[in-house]
Amino acid sequence: MEAAVSAPTPPPPARSPRRWWVLAALTLSVLTVALDSTVVSVALPTLAGDLGADSAQLQWINGGYLLALSVAMLPIGLLGDRYGHRRTLLAGVSLFGLASLAGTQAGSPGQLIAVRTVLGLAAAMIVPVSMAVLPRVFDADEVPKAIGVWTAATALGMPVGPLVGGWLLSHFWWGSVFLFNVPLFAVALAACLLLLPADPPRGAAPAAPFDVLGTLLSALGITGLVYGTILVPGDGWGDPKVLAGVLGGALLLGLFLAHQRRHPHPLVDIRLFADPRFGWGTLVAVFVNFAVMGILFVVPQYLQAVLGHDAFGTGLRVLPLIAGLMAAAGLSEQLVPRLGARVVVPAGLLVLAAGTLLGAATGSGDGYGYAAVWLAVTGLGFGLAVVPATSLVMASLPAEGSGRGTSLLETVQQVGGVLGVAGLGSLLSAGYLARLRLTGLSGPDAGQARDSVSGADEVAARLARPDLTDTAHRAFLHGMGLALLVCCAIAVAGAVLAALFLPARSAGTGARRAPELATAAPGHGQSPA
Structure with missing residues (x-):
C-alpha cells in the first residue's frame, strides 16, 4: 500500500x-x-x-x-x-x-x-x-531593518x-x-x-466617541511639563514658573492616566504597558532618547566653543555618531534573531555607557580625533539598544491600533528628550560656573562670561586674556563631563532593567506578512494608491 x-x-x-x-x-x-x-x-x-x-x-x-x-x-x-x-x-x-x-x-x-x-x-x-x-x-523579520533606517533618518537630521x-x-x-x-x-x-x-476600508459601524476630556488633560499636562522645562535654561529649576509648569503638568498627566483607565474608548490604550515588549521597550527607548538628546545638546557646543569649528564644520563632525547608528542597525538585525533582545539591548546600552564615559574623560588637550572615536562608540550603542527595543514595541501593537501605540511611544520619547536637554543642560551650566574663574573682570564682562563659554571667549579676545579662554574651556569640559557621566549612569541603569525584564524574543517574529503591500504590488491587479 x-x-x-x-x-x-x-x-x-x-x-x-x-x-x-x-x-x-x-x-x-x-x-x-x-x-x-x-x-x-x-x-x-x-x-x-x-x-x-x-x-x-x-x-x-x-x-x-x-x-x-x-x-x-x-x-x-x-x-x-x-x-x-x-x-x-x-x-x-x-x-x-x-x-x-x-x-x-x-x-x-x-x-x-x-x-x-x-x-x-x-x-x-x-x-x-x-x-x-x-x-x-x-514582514516582521524585516521590520528591524526598516526601523533602523527610519531611526537613522530622524537622528541624522539633528x-x-x-x-x-x-x-x-x-x-x-x-x-x-x-x-x-x-x-x-x-x-x-x-x-x-x-x-x-491604500488605507483599509472603514467599517460600517459608527466610530466610538472621541475622548475629549482625555485629549484636554493630556494636552494641558504635556504643555505644563514641556513649558516648564523650556524655561529651565534661563530661569533655573527653582523658579516658580518652572515649578508650576513641571508639577502642574505632572499632576494633570496623573489625572489623564486615571481617566484613561476608566474611559470605555480612551485616547491611548494604557493596557499596552502590561505587555513587557511595549512597557520595557518603551522605557529603554526613553532612557536612550534622554541620553542621546543630552549628548546632541552638549557636543555641538564643545565642537564650536572649545575646538573652534563653525556650524557647518560642527555638523560634519557629529556624523560619526550617525555612522555608528547605521552600523548598529545592520548589526542588530543579525544579532537579535540569534541572541534575543534581552542580550542585545543591554549590550547596546553598555556600549552607549562606554562611549559617554570616554567622552566624560575628555581633556583640554584632546582634539577632534578623540571625540570622533567616542561619538562613534556612542552611536553604535545607541543603535544596538534603540532598534531592537523599538522593534519589540512595534511587535506588540495590534494592527488596528498601531497609530495610537506609535504616538504614545513617540510622545513619551519626546518628553524624555525635552527633560534630557533641560536636565543635562542645567548640569552643564552648573559645572561650568563652578570651575569658572573671573578675577579682574568688570561686572558686565563677568556676566557675559558666565552666560556661556562662547561669551567668555568673546570677552577674552576683546581683553587679550588667554588665561580666561583657558579657564572657560576647562570649566566647560568639567560641566560636559558631569553631563556625560549622568548619561553613562542612565545607560547602565537601562542595561540592568533591560537584562532583567525585557522578553528574550519577540513573539511571532518572522511569522507575519505585510498584506497591504503583498496585494498592492504590481502584477496583483491593485493600484498602490
Missing part, C-alpha cells in the same frame, strides 16, 4: 521590491522633519537682527514647535487609526510644505512663532504615523540641520531655511501618493 503523498506547501508570495521605495518616501519625510527641528536654531541670531526678535520670542520660535509636536501626537495617533494612516500622513506632509512656504513670508516674530507652531503640528502628523506604516509594508542651516545662511537670506523644506516635501508628497498602500 502506497503512503499518502502530502500536497506540496505553496511558496509564500514574493516580497515586493516596492517596500524599499515606500521606506525611502517615509524616510525622506521624517528626515526633513528632523532637519527642520534643528536647522532654525542656527538662524536665531539672524532672525533677532532682521525681524527684531527679543530673547523671549527667539525662545518661543523653537518652543512653539516643540509644544505643538508634543501635544498633538496622542490625538493624531488615534485619528490616524480611525481615518487612515495614508490620509493622515499625506495631510501632514502637505501641511508641512505649505507652512514652510508661509515661513518664508513671515514679517514679524509673532508670525514666525505661529508658522513654527503649525510646523510642529504637521510634524506630529508625520513622525508617529510614518512609523505605524512600517509593519504594514514589511546634527545635519545646523550644517544645512549654516550653509544656507552664508549664501542666502534667512527665509531659505524654510524654503529649503518645500521641494523636499513636494518630492515626499509625490512619493507617498504613488507608493503608500
Whole structure:
C-alpha cells in the first residue's frame, strides 16, 4: 500500500521590491522633519537682527514647535487609526510644505512663532504615523531593518540641520531655511501618493466617541511639563514658573492616566504597558532618547566653543555618531534573531555607557580625533539598544491600533528628550560656573562670561586674556563631563532593567506578512494608491 503523498506547501508570495521605495518616501519625510527641528536654531541670531526678535520670542520660535509636536501626537495617533494612516500622513506632509512656504513670508516674530507652531503640528502628523506604516509594508523579520533606517533618518537630521542651516545662511537670506523644506516635501508628497498602500476600508459601524476630556488633560499636562522645562535654561529649576509648569503638568498627566483607565474608548490604550515588549521597550527607548538628546545638546557646543569649528564644520563632525547608528542597525538585525533582545539591548546600552564615559574623560588637550572615536562608540550603542527595543514595541501593537501605540511611544520619547536637554543642560551650566574663574573682570564682562563659554571667549579676545579662554574651556569640559557621566549612569541603569525584564524574543517574529503591500504590488491587479 502506497503512503499518502502530502500536497506540496505553496511558496509564500514574493516580497515586493516596492517596500524599499515606500521606506525611502517615509524616510525622506521624517528626515526633513528632523532637519527642520534643528536647522532654525542656527538662524536665531539672524532672525533677532532682521525681524527684531527679543530673547523671549527667539525662545518661543523653537518652543512653539516643540509644544505643538508634543501635544498633538496622542490625538493624531488615534485619528490616524480611525481615518487612515495614508490620509493622515499625506495631510501632514502637505501641511508641512505649505507652512514652510508661509515661513518664508513671515514679517514679524509673532508670525514666525505661529508658522513654527503649525510646523510642529504637521510634524506630529508625520513622525508617529510614518512609523505605524512600517509593519504594514514589511514582514516582521524585516521590520528591524526598516526601523533602523527610519531611526537613522530622524537622528541624522539633528546634527545635519545646523550644517544645512549654516550653509544656507552664508549664501542666502534667512527665509531659505524654510524654503529649503518645500521641494523636499513636494518630492515626499509625490512619493507617498504613488507608493503608500491604500488605507483599509472603514467599517460600517459608527466610530466610538472621541475622548475629549482625555485629549484636554493630556494636552494641558504635556504643555505644563514641556513649558516648564523650556524655561529651565534661563530661569533655573527653582523658579516658580518652572515649578508650576513641571508639577502642574505632572499632576494633570496623573489625572489623564486615571481617566484613561476608566474611559470605555480612551485616547491611548494604557493596557499596552502590561505587555513587557511595549512597557520595557518603551522605557529603554526613553532612557536612550534622554541620553542621546543630552549628548546632541552638549557636543555641538564643545565642537564650536572649545575646538573652534563653525556650524557647518560642527555638523560634519557629529556624523560619526550617525555612522555608528547605521552600523548598529545592520548589526542588530543579525544579532537579535540569534541572541534575543534581552542580550542585545543591554549590550547596546553598555556600549552607549562606554562611549559617554570616554567622552566624560575628555581633556583640554584632546582634539577632534578623540571625540570622533567616542561619538562613534556612542552611536553604535545607541543603535544596538534603540532598534531592537523599538522593534519589540512595534511587535506588540495590534494592527488596528498601531497609530495610537506609535504616538504614545513617540510622545513619551519626546518628553524624555525635552527633560534630557533641560536636565543635562542645567548640569552643564552648573559645572561650568563652578570651575569658572573671573578675577579682574568688570561686572558686565563677568556676566557675559558666565552666560556661556562662547561669551567668555568673546570677552577674552576683546581683553587679550588667554588665561580666561583657558579657564572657560576647562570649566566647560568639567560641566560636559558631569553631563556625560549622568548619561553613562542612565545607560547602565537601562542595561540592568533591560537584562532583567525585557522578553528574550519577540513573539511571532518572522511569522507575519505585510498584506497591504503583498496585494498592492504590481502584477496583483491593485493600484498602490
